[in-house]
Amino acid sequence: MSRSRLQNSLDRDVFQIVRRYADEATDLPASRIRPSAIYDWIKTSNSSLRRRPKKQLEDSIERVLAVLQEDECGNDDELVPLEGNVGEELEVEKPSVDIMNRQIVNGWATAAKSGAATPSTNGQKTRKRDATRATEERESKKQKTLDLVPPTHVSLKDVGGCEQVIEQLREHLVLPLLDPEEYVRRRLPIPRGILLHGPPGCGKTLICRAYAALVGVPFVEILGPSIVSGVSGESEKQIREIFEKAKEAAPCLLFIDEIDVIAPKRESAQSQMEKRIVAQLLVSMDGLAMEANDGKPVIVLAATNRPDSLDPALRRGGRFDTEINMGVPNESTREKILQALTRGPKMAPDVDLKALAKATAGFVGADLKDLVSKAGTWSMDRYRRALEEQAAELESEMEVDGDQSEFPNESVRRSYLLVKRLRAKGIPRPDGHDDAISMEAFQAVLPTITPSSKREGFATVPDTTWEDVGALDDVREELELMIVEPIKDPERFRNLGLPPSDGVLLWGPPGCGKTLLAKAVAAESKANFISVKGPELFNKYVGESERAVRQVFMRARSSVPCVIFFDEVDALLAQRNEQSEASARVVNTILTELDGLSDRDGIYLIAATNRLDMIDEAMLRAGRFARLLYVGPPKPEERVKIMRALMKKTPHNLQLAEFARRDDKDGCKNFSGADLRALLHNAARHCLRNQRRELELVDFEEAAKTMVPSIRDLQRYEELRKKFESVDWLRR
Numbered sequence: 001m002s003r004s005r006l007q008n009s010l011d012r013d014v015f016q017i018v019r020r021y022a023d024e025a026t027d028l029p030a031s032r033i034r035p036s037a038i039y040d041w042i043k044t045s046n047s048s049l050r051r052r053p054k055k056q057l058e059d060s061i062e063r064v065l066a067v068l069q070e071d072e073c074g075n076d077d078e079l080v081p082l083e084g085n086v087g088e089e090l091e092v093e094k095p096s097v098d099i100m101n102r103q104i105v106n107g108w109a110t111a112a113k114s115g116a117a118t119p120s121t122n123g124q125k126t127r128k129r130d131a132t133r134a135t136e137e138r139e140s141k142k143q144k145t146l147d148l149v150p151p152t153h154v155s156l157k158d159v160g161g162c163e164q165v166i167e168q169l170r171e172h173l174v175l176p177l178l179d180p181e182e183y184v185r186r187r188l189p190i191p192r193g194i195l196l197h198g199p200p201g202c203g204k205t206l207i208c209r210a211y212a213a214l215v216g217v218p219f220v221e222i223l224g225p226s227i228v229s230g231v232s233g234e235s236e237k238q239i240r241e242i243f244e245k246a247k248e249a250a251p252c253l254l255f256i257d258e259i260d261v262i263a264p265k266r267e268s269a270q271s272q273m274e275k276r277i278v279a280q281l282l283v284s285m286d287g288l289a290m291e292a293n294d295g296k297p298v299i300v301l302a303a304t305n306r307p308d309s310l311d312p313a314l315r316r317g318g319r320f321d322t323e324i325n326m327g328v329p330n331e332s333t334r335e336k337i338l339q340a341l342t343r344g345p346k347m348a349p350d351v352d353l354k355a356l357a358k359a360t361a362g363f364v365g366a367d368l369k370d371l372v373s374k375a376g377t378w379s380m381d382r383y384r385r386a387l388e389e390q391a392a393e394l395e396s397e398m399e400v401d402g403d404q405s406e407f408p409n410e411s412v413r414r415s416y417l418l419v420k421r422l423r424a425k426g427i428p429r430p431d432g433h434d435d436a437i438s439m440e441a442f443q444a445v446l447p448t449i450t451p452s453s454k455r456e457g458f459a460t461v462p463d464t465t466w467e468d469v470g471a472l473d474d475v476r477e478e479l480e481l482m483i484v485e486p487i488k489d490p491e492r493f494r495n496l497g498l499p500p501s502d503g504v505l506l507w508g509p510p511g512c513g514k515t516l517l518a519k520a521v522a523a524e525s526k527a528n529f530i531s532v533k534g535p536e537l538f539n540k541y542v543g544e545s546e547r548a549v550r551q552v553f554m555r556a557r558s559s560v561p562c563v564i565f566f567d568e569v570d571a572l573l574a575q576r577n578e579q580s581e582a583s584a585r586v587v588n589t590i591l592t593e594l595d596g597l598s599d600r601d602g603i604y605l606i607a608a609t610n611r612l613d614m615i616d617e618a619m620l621r622a623g624r625f626a627r628l629l630y631v632g633p634p635k636p637e638e639r640v641k642i643m644r645a646l647m648k649k650t651p652h653n654l655q656l657a658e659f660a661r662r663d664d665k666d667g668c669k670n671f672s673g674a675d676l677r678a679l680l681h682n683a684a685r686h687c688l689r690n691q692r693r694e695l696e697l698v699d700f701e702e703a704a705k706t707m708v709p710s711i712r713d714l715q716r717y718e719e720l721r722k723k724f725e726s727v728d729w730l731r732r
Contacts, residue, residue, distance in 0.1 A: 198328075209255070
């Protein structure tokens with residue numbers, strides 16, 4: 001392009017600005033550069049041109065863009081080289097600057113005659129103004145130079161166990177971004193926003209970046225806290241500029257991480273600035289319609305682990321109209337995640353990913369990644385120790401700096417030896433050490449990792465089985481039908497039209513295995529397990545107890561299938577006419593969660609109590625805890641099974657378990673499961689006192705003489721059982 005085609009020096013300077021803007025915006029063509037964007041950029045980056053009248057500057061920008069567009073149409077690639085350094089400001093029309101300087105000096109003289117501010121005072125104000133302007137320019141440049149290149153270090157192959165989420169993102173991203181003309185032809189709106197939510201560490205950010213890498217369109221990533229600024233209006237300005245940048249680069253994918261930081265509920269906002277940021281985000285989302293952007297789509301992805309804290313206006317149709325829940329993975333999903341994580345590192349043949357998936361109940365993707373990383377570190381530590389041992393054996397062949405007597409301790413000496421060993425060339429690797437990570441490494445580091453879900457209130461009980469229970473076969477069959485089978489094969493129950501399972505209430509004397517049954521159910525079903533002790537939800541502050549109840553069900557909804565176990569539920573669901581107002585509010589909250597507007601699909605409830613008559617009757621109807629299972633003291637043959645289950649873990653003679661069958665006052669009459677465990681421990685102590693290595697029958701006999709059954713009022717439980725199992729009570 002010839003510079004003669006530009007009318008004056010102003011046009012030529014604006015041309016240089018446009019060239020620089022296009023370079024920093026990853027070589028945008030002139031047809032996609034907006035005059036308003038150039039004008040804003042000049043105002044923040046060029047101290048000379050921004051003093052020009054707005055109308056004059058806008059006309060010059062339009063002339064330059066028109067010339068550039070003509071050159072693109074004519075395939076003229078010869079552009080005028082930039083004059084000066086890119087980072088330097090262009091000075092325009094030096095005479096005009098001199099005239100302004102003379103005017104300022106004359107103004108000082110006039111001000112001095114009239115007793116106005118001195119030049120030094122004006123100079124201080126000017127320096128402050130320049131400092132503020134420089135700060136604004138730095139912030140603006142930092143925001144203007146957003147990286148639009150999609151990430152290249154991640155891939156969908158690195159994401160395991162998220163097939164359903166990948167399927168949903170494929171439906172909402174691929175066609176709208178890569179073939180928007182089809183939506184225009186069919187007159188269909190494209191998705192505006194997609195919100196991914198779930199517990200921390202489940203892979204929300206990873207899967208968004210992986211899909212951006214797959215689609216390959218310009219990608220703008222915003223970290224929620226980076227938007228918040230202490231300067232009034234700066235946060236809203238950054239949001240406007242980022243969305244404008246995304247619209248210029250359309251089709252584009254915009255990702256907001258931790259969106260709950262910048263878009264909390266306005267009614268609970270702490271300041272006016274938070275409300276303005278939310279309002280600006282709402283307006284910017286509404287401005288992403290394809291009709292307002294020449295048919296070019298911009299889709300916003302957002303991630304949060306606190307969806308309920310977002311402003312409701314963001315979650316309506318036309319904004320974040322699609323929500324995807326990423327919950328805590330189950331066993332099969334954990335195995336797929338481990339397969340993805342172990343694609344890179346070399347694994348030994350003995351590594352059993354299925355066994356690892358079973359042993360990592362409650363682990364999320366971040367925990368499993370930490371597991372693989374620590375296993376690799378453990379293998380490296382073993383290799384380092386092997387090198388140290390090899391260095392010690394070859395110490396005479398290697399020259400170590402300094403005499404050994406100079407080393408203050410063994411650690412320093414071994415450090416010197418290790419460094420010399422690594423610098424030595426030609427020495428073979430230690431025998432028996434390769435690059436593969438063994439199963440031993442995983443088993444060594446697994447106990448040191450606390451899963452994120454466990455910190456959030458989840459309890460994992462993968463080691464409790466039906467064999468540990470030993471008896472209660474009739475109760476076990478009911479639990480299999482109501483909890484285990486619907487989790488293992490939900491489609492069969494759904495085809496029969498069965499609604500979500502009613503809650504199961506285990507009740508009976510203390511020590512009869514109610515809690516153990518709940519743990520065995522969770523382990524057998526391979527479901528996530530949340531254990532809630534009744535009194536721990538109560539809080540002295542108004543509203544906190546109800547919030548704790550809602551959080552329990554919220555965690556369960558994000559981790560389906562999930563079993564919630566309420567232990568000592570009589571403390572939580574006591575009759576409302578006999579309790580305080582705070583207890584009544586907690587009962588009402590649980591009633592609302594059980595059969596209100598909330599979704600309960602995939603959530604199974606088990607509760608345990610030994611005071612059934614204290615529970616509010618509203619909790620015992622259909623749809624809540626309608627199935628009451630009485631867990632009474634074991635019968636003589638059941639006591640034998642329980643004793644054998646207890647003795648399997650120790651090398652005892654299982655024939656001694658027959659002592660539990662004795663049903664007299666010197667035997668085990670009315671003994672509960674907890675009593676039988678105590679009997680075994682007391683018999684073992686009697687054996688130790690008599691200096692014997694194996695249990696004998698006399699040990700059980702002597703231990704039984706000192707024990708009293710823990711079930712004192714069995715008659716009361718039998719009366720309650722008759723009452724709650726009667727037809728009249730069921731029809732009340």
